[in-house]
Amino acid sequence: MASFSLPKIHDNPDGGWGPSSSNVPEQLKFKDIPYAPYSKSDKLGRFADWNDLTSDGRQTNTGPLAATNTRGGAGRGRRDGAQAFGSGTASAFSYFHIEDESSFSVVDNKAAPPRRGGGFARGRGSARGNSSFASRGTSRGGSRGGYNTAPRSGGQRGGRRGMRDWEKNNRTRESSVAISPSWQMLEEIEFHRLAKLRLDVDEPEDLGNYGRIFPYDKSYDRITTKTEKPLQSFDRLKYNTTTSDDPVIQQLAAKNTAKVYTTDVILSVLMTAPRSVYPWDIVIIREGDNLFLDKRDGGMFDHVTVNENAADPPQDPTPSNPNNPQDKQTAPDTPSINSATDLSLEATYISQNFGFQSVVESSAPPPVDFAHPNPFHGPGETEPLASCGYRYRVFDLGITEDEDIKLCVRTEVDAYVPGPGNPQDGHGLITIRALNEFDSRAQGAGGAPDWRSKLDSQRGAVVATEMKNNSCKLAKWTVQSVLAGAELMKLGYISRVNPRDNSRHVILSTASLRPTDFAAQLNVSFANGWGIVRTVTDLCMKMPEGKYVLVKDPNKSVIRLYAVPMTAFTTEDDEGEAFEGDEPESAA
Structure with a gap:
């Protein structure tokens, strides 16, 4: 006849969560805990670095104790060019894709033509991406695995746009009649x-x-x-x-x-x-x-x-604010033709x-x-x-x-x-x-x-x-x-x-x-x-x-x-009044 027996519970009567270390046998203290080798000179940063690429081209995932450089990127490894300690050995936290991708090939394997024009450099750009105008057509920071900031509109998308284009869509017109x-x-x-x-x-x-x-x-x-x-x-x-x-x-x-x-x-x-x-x-x-x-x-x-x-x-020029003396100084003397x-x-x-x-x-x-x-x-x-x-x-x-x-x-x-x-x-x-x-x-x-x-x-x-x-x-x-x-x-x-x-x-x-x-x-x-x-x-x-x-x-x-009202848009000759209930409109 089938029977069921309760497992042995390591109780901790002194309080706290989990069993007391004194109740756990010495031979079971480090059982089933994976070990990831690391070097003391490496910095501990991310729990998982999805951008890290090993030498064989496969994407790996490193765990909490893995030696991953926080500034590392797509297969960079150590800053001095040496391989990070423990990165070449199999780790319990490493991820390996089950499917075989060796037979995969790109239909068009030609190199993308270089982008021309634009006024700014379109190559690797700044080494640290610290220039706000440099290399807008490439990834930030060169090939560090950052996000892509390709321009949505530029020379290859219908011409370059001018300065302060964000203002042009926000300009409002006055109604033809008040x-x-x-x-x-x-x-x-x-x-x-x-x-x-x-x-x-x-x-x-x-x-x-x-x-x-x-x-x-x-x-x-x-x-x-x-x-x-x-x-x-x-x-x-x-x-x-x-x-x-x-x-x-x-x-x-x-x-x-x-x-x-x-x-x-x-x-x-x-x-x-x-x-x-x-x-x-x-x-x-x-x-x-x-x-x-x-x-x-x-x-x-x-x-x-x-x-x-x-x-x-x-567009018509924006009328200056009479209460703002700065607008009077910056307002043009002659209107644009x-x-x-x-x-x-x-x-x-x-x-x-x-x-x-x-x-x-x-x-x-x-x-x-x-x-x-x-x-x-x-x-x-x-x-x-x-x-x-x-x-x-x-x-x-x-x-x-x-x-x-x-x-x-x-x-x-x-x-x-x-x-x-x-x-x-x-x-x-x-x-x-x-x-x-x-x-x-x-x-x-x-x-x-x-x-x-x-x-x-x-x-x-x-x-x-x-x-x-x-x-x-x-x-x-x-x-x-x-x-x-x-x-x-x-x-x-x-x-x-x-x-x-x-x-x-x-x-x-x-x-x-x-x-x-x-x-x-x-x-x-x-x-x-x-x-x-x-x-x-x-x-x-x-x-x-x-x-x-x-x-x-x-x-x-x-x-x-x-x-x-019937009196709207009419002139009163007897009283000499102008448009009643209305103001003269601005020309379109």
Whole structure:
């Protein structure tokens, strides 16, 4: 029969943990305790050194009493080159891999090519890793088995970055309009939700054409960098009236021609909203069943942005703190001509004057007068009008035949190309825009190549860079051209005479683009743009009558709809007050 007997217990009645040494027999005192030979000259450090490599290439683990040098690394051994005492003998604390790795081989056994560039040494570096800038591309301290600190971005990863790059992503922009605490936020829509909207819209219906347009001067198509032409300044009168103040739209609204009224400038911003980076705002007025999309005077709609979509766009200088005397001393005396605000004003000046200069204001070929005169030009105006034609068109945004949601938009064309077609019927109409180069080496240039050396030989590289840095601006111009029914868009390349002087410019080249084809190159989806317009329209139609403002967040990819008082953004002539409940916005 099986039996069980208790083992002998070495009790310690005097207290303490474990058996007393007096109760343990002498022959059992050191039984089953492994012995690791060591030298008294070695320092006792780690319990286990996983970086220690023996002479046969296997990784070993040393125990508490093993003689491991605390500064040792991958197979270094003793500092004097001699083998550490006891490291060559088998130890009870040594680790041996069971699997046989002798048959293992690397597929690509070629030596890695040496890294080039970077400005700092990329070899072994400092012997002790005490230099903060030395050998950033290698392990710290050479081959001591330390951690790898290979750079995440450098010459081999898209170019070196500049000093204080950590500040560039933390810079914040101011909103285009001061958000009053009394405003009520009604809706917030992220850009990724807007990018999923789709709506197919048929061809528009023309309601009427107004104004006078001049023929385009074809000699500007033959300009090259070797035959550059100076940009001249012209005094011409061109109106950019908001929607509610348009007398033609007021007449159309009285006849209930449509439910939504706007201009092509405002509509293009809304249709390309997911591309925008700079802040903007649209004032929305609900009157009965009608919806008016307006702009504010002096807002971003009256200016042209520069390199808005660049990885490091132009920035405005940080305003100095008046309470800090040190900021007053370090503040520059003269502002930079390459700041975001100055570049925007410069680009607006260039685009307007290029449109005025590139048309022929003579009797041959003659100008074309549309069926109606310019609706904004009064009888007392003496300044000559610029070449501009206004086309009022209606788009049907209804999804089904029962829906009656029509949008009336005022579009603009800048000139016409003489040909067999009649411009009054919409043939040969063009829009004129201009891209500007300020300084390819300045902050905010976005890696743009020098136009004078690359525009003729590598135009594709220049266009690709502009499509990347000015994606939103080019998309808005293309949408405006398509909405107006223009057959061509003339795009001028204008640069400074001297990069340090923003007052003199030259025309280097002019490109002719078909808006529909250029929209495909820019990946502009009109179905997505109309889906955004329909979503905002439905959202505002659900609201009661009143005034609202759609604001793009200055630092986030989101738009917000606020309910504002009817007195917001209006001027009181009787009381001489400026904007009520609002402060003048800063230019984008």
